[in-house]
Amino acid sequence: xxxxxxxGGGLVEAGGSLRLSCLASGRTFSSYMMAWFRQAPGxxxxxVAGITWNGVNTxxxxxxxxxxxxxxxxxxxxxxxxxxxxxxxxxxxxxxxASSANGGYDFYGxxxxxxxSA
Numbered sequence: 001x002x003x004x005x006x007x008g009g010g011l012v013e014a015g016g017s018l019r020l021s022c023l024a025s026g027r028t029f030s031s032y033m034m035a036w037f038r039q040a041p042g043x044x045x046x047x048v049a050g051i052t053w054n055g056v057n058t059x060x061x062x063x064x065x066x067x068x069x070x071x072x073x074x075x076x077x078x079x080x081x082x083x084x085x086x087x088x089x090x091x092x093x094x095x096x097x098a099s100s101a102n103g104g105y106d107f108y109g110x111x112x113x114x115x116x117s118a
Contacts (some may be wrong), residue, residue: 002106003026004096004108004109005022006020006021006109006110006112008021011115012086014088017086019082020094020114022034024077024098024108029074030053032098034050035048036094037094037095039095041092048060051070064090067083069082093111095109095111
């Protein structure tokens with residue numbers, strides 16, 4: 001059974017930082033490209049950042065470039081999202097996803113809430 005547990009969210013003032021973690025189990029973690037997505041109230045879930053299976057290549061949504069950094073530790077089956085210079089519009093539930101056979105991503109966790117106060 002695949003499971004992903006996201007953690008590290010919270011309430012932070014604009015300009016602050018948070019570090020999110022996603023612990024995955026039930027799969028060969030190192031074989032998958034992983035990514036972070038987020039969903040703000042009333043909006044669709046959107047891509048935030050992705051990282052290749054070996055951690056060599058990363059890519060980011062334009063809205064977070066230069067502020068967020070995605071990393072992974074395959075030995076610990078964990079990916080991270082370091083978020084700096086947070087803005088009010090970064091508020092949302094953050095999910096980690098694993099690449100799927102159809103080219104999209106699968107989600108198995110409950111997400112972690114990030115709230116940025118203006």
